[in-house]
Amino acid sequence: MIKKLLIVVVLCLSSGLYAKSSMSKSTYNTLTKAQEFMQKEDFKKAKVMLEKLLKEDKNSYEKSYILQTLANVYINDGEYKKVAKAYEEIIKLKAFEEKSIQSIKFSLSKVYLSNEQYKKSLALSKELLNSKVINKEDIYENLILAYYYEKDYKNSVKYSKKYFSLKKDIKESWYKVIYSSYVELKDYKNAISIMKKMVKIFNTKEEYWVQLASLYQQENQLKKSLSTLELAYKNSILTKKDNILYFINILLQNEVYKKAGELLTKAVDEKMIKEDQKIFEIIVSSYLNSKQIDLAIQKLEESKFAKKNRFKMILANIYYTQQEYSKSIKIIKNMRTKRNSKLDGEKQILKALCYYELDNKSQSIKTLKQIVNNPYHKRKAKSILKQLRS
Numbered sequence: 087m088i089k090k091l092l093i094v095v096v097l098c099l100s101s102g103l104y105a106k107s108s109m110s111k112s113t114y115n116t117l118t119k120a121q122e123f124m125q126k127e128d129f130k131k132a133k134v135m136l137e138k139l140l141k142e143d144k145n146s147y148e149k150s151y152i153l154q155t156l157a158n159v160y161i162n163d164g165e166y167k168k169v170a171k172a173y174e175e176i177i178k179l180k181a182f183e184e185k186s187i188q189s190i191k192f193s194l195s196k197v198y199l200s201n202e203q204y205k206k207s208l209a210l211s212k213e214l215l216n217s218k219v220i221n222k223e224d225i226y227e228n229l230i231l232a233y234y235y236e237k238d239y240k241n242s243v244k245y246s247k248k249y250f251s252l253k254k255d256i257k258e259s260w261y262k263v264i265y266s267s268y269v270e271l272k273d274y275k276n277a278i279s280i281m282k283k284m285v286k287i288f289n290t291k292e293e294y295w296v297q298l299a300s301l302y303q304q305e306n307q308l309k310k311s312l313s314t315l316e317l318a319y320k321n322s323i324l325t326k327k328d329n330i331l332y333f334i335n336i337l338l339q340n341e342v343y344k345k346a347g348e349l350l351t352k353a354v355d356e357k358m359i360k361e362d363q364k365i366f367e368i369i370v371s372s373y374l375n376s377k378q379i380d381l382a383i384q385k386l387e388e389s390k391f392a393k394k395n396r397f398k399m400i401l402a403n404i405y406y407t408q409q410e411y412s413k414s415i416k417i418i419k420n421m422r423t424k425r426n427s428k429l430d431g432e433k434q435i436l437k438a439l440c441y442y443e444l445d446n447k448s449q450s451i452k453t454l455k456q457i458v459n460n461p462y463h464k465r466k467a468k469s470i471l472k473q474l475r476s
Contacts, residue, residue, distance in 0.1 A: 108145070108147040108148070109145075109147060109148050109151070110148070113139065113144060113148045113151075113152075116135060116136075116139050117136075117139075117151060117152065117155055119135065120132040120135045120136050120139075120155055121155065123135070124155075124158065124159065124162075129159050129162050129163065132155075132159050133156070133159045133163075136152055136155055136156040136159065137156065139152055140152050140153070140156065145181075146179040146180070146181040147181040149175070149179055149181070150176045150179050150181040150182055153172040153173075153175055153176050153179075154172070154176060154190075156172055157169050157172040157173060157176075160172065166197050166200050166201050167201060169197050170194060170197045170198065170201060170203075173190050173191075173193060173194040173197065174194065176190050177190060177191060177194070185219050188214060188217050188219045188220060189219065189220070191210050191213070191214060192210075192214055192217075192220045192224065192225070192228075194210060195207045195210035195211045195214070195228050196228065198210065198232075199228060199231055199232055199235075202235070204232045204233075204235050204236045205232075205236070207228060207232040208228075208229065208232045208233065208236070211225050211228040211229050211232065212229070222248075222252060223249060223252050223253050226245045226246075226248055226249040226252070227249065227260075229241070229242075229245040230242050230245045230246050230249060230260070230263055230264075231263070233245065234263055234266070234267060237270070239267040239268075239270045239271050240271065242263065242264070242267045243264060243267045243268065243271070246260065246263060246264040246267065247264075250264075258284075258287075258288060261280060261283065261284050261287075264280055265277055265280045265281055265284065268280060274301055274304055274305055275305075277301055278298065278301045278302070278305070281294060281297055281298045281301060282298060284298075285298050285314075289321075289323075290323065292318070292323050292324060292325060292326060292329060295314060295315065295317075295318035295323055295324070296315075296318075296324075296329050296332060298314050299311040299312075299314040299315045299318075299332070299333075299336065300332075302314060303336065303339075308336065308339055308340050309340065311336050312336050312337065312340045312342070315332070315333040315336055316333075318333075319333060319349075327353075327358060327359055330349070330353055330358065330359065331359070333349065334346045334349055334350050334368070337349065338368070338372070341375070343371075343372045343373075343375035343376035344372070344376035344378065346368075346372045347369055347372030347373050347376060347378065347381070350365065350368060350369050350372065351369060354369075361389075361391070362391075363391050366385070366389055366391035366392070367391075369385060370382055370385055370386060370392075370397070370400070373385060374400075379404060379408070382404065383401065383404055383405075386398075386400060386401040386404070387401065395421050395422075395423060395429055396429075398417050398418075398420070398421050399421070399429065399432065399433060399436075401417055402414045402417040402418050402421075402433070402436055403436065405417070406436060406439065406440060409443070411440040411441075411443045411444050412440075412444070414436065414437075414440045415437055415440045415441070418433045418434075418436060418437045418440075419437075421433055426457075426459065426460050426461065426462075427462075428462040428463075430457070430460065431457050431460040431462045431463030431467070432463070434453055434454070434456055434457045434460075434463075434467075435454070435457070435463060435466060435467060435470070437453050438450045438451075438453040438454045438467075438470065439470075441453060442474070447474060450474060451471060451474055451475070454467050454470055454471045454474070455471070458471070
């Protein structure tokens with residue numbers, strides 16, 4: 087969910103800082119030569135030279151410089167475990183002045199973080215909190231991530247807040263961390279607060295608008311969820327198929343059927359969404375619930391997905407309510423149903439009612455007689471028959 091930040095702050099000591107009184111001329115010359123190789127990006131030669139030099143009998147000051155230079159090579163090669171060992175040894179030697187040692191400790195805390203040694207990273211970072219050398223914001227970054235990866239989301243949030251109070255230009259990744267922490271804590275109120283800021287700052291990011299809408303839905307704030315998606319759609323931010331479908335789902339949950347139908351129809355027409363049985367059913371349902379009967383009839387008459395009996399029955403019922411009884415009867419006659427089934431009973435009753443409305447009482451009675459023994463509708467059929475015969 088959140089990409090680990092492999093940031094390593096390296097203590098850079100130029101060759102001009104080599105003190106001849108504490109370092110032999112041969113060591114100085116070898117280190118200088120190694121740095122020249124590194125500048126030429128020939129790290130392999132530099133590495134061989136430095137590792138050989140480290141095996142020689144050197145004082146703590148010389149060893150520290152060798153280790154520091156070697157650490158730079160390891161960083162280039164991505165050998166962070168070796169970087170950590172080099173920094174740990176430098177700290178133990180205590181040959182550098184305190185400012186440099188603190189910088190090394192900070193670098194080491196970063197390396198621990200990249201090596202997934204979160205507890206060690208936390209220990210060093212907290213030790214440096216009172217440092218006058220290392221920026222508080224940089225230490226907070228370490229603490230935020232280390233606590234997050236340790237799944238200590240409360241402390242990650244704690245230091246995120248401190249970091250946000252100090253930093254003016256906050257990168258997107260830090261918003262992601264605090265947002266994710268709130269979600270992990272199930273603190274949706276604060277998660278919403280952060281995501282609202284993210285939507286405002288990174289307003290072209292489609293996923294943030296959808297996440298905000300989802301959070302509102304989680305909190306049963308369906309109107310806010312809907313308004314968020316409506317604004318994103320209006321500004322042409324919603325483009326992905328799944329997000330368009332999610333918007334339609336929220337429209338349906340808010341009973342905004344007309345707009346849901348229009349939006350889904352448009353998406354199908356523009357080939358953004360491929361119509362299948364499920365999409366067809368949603369469109370028909372939207373038309374019916376929004377009282378767009380003509381559109382529902384057109385869809386039910388023309389679509390290849392309307393061949394099932396239940397959709398034929400829906401169309402037959404629509405024609406009945408529209409007083410187009412002959413059309414209703416025609417559809418019913420073309421329906422194949424199992425005798426004495428529930429659906430068979432429904433269609434026969436509807437057909438009988440259509441005949442009655444067409445003043446064909448005898449045909450209505452004849453139709454009802456066919457289902458007086460239907461286990462699902464015999465009571466209703468007998469009741470209607472009784473009324474017709476009276």
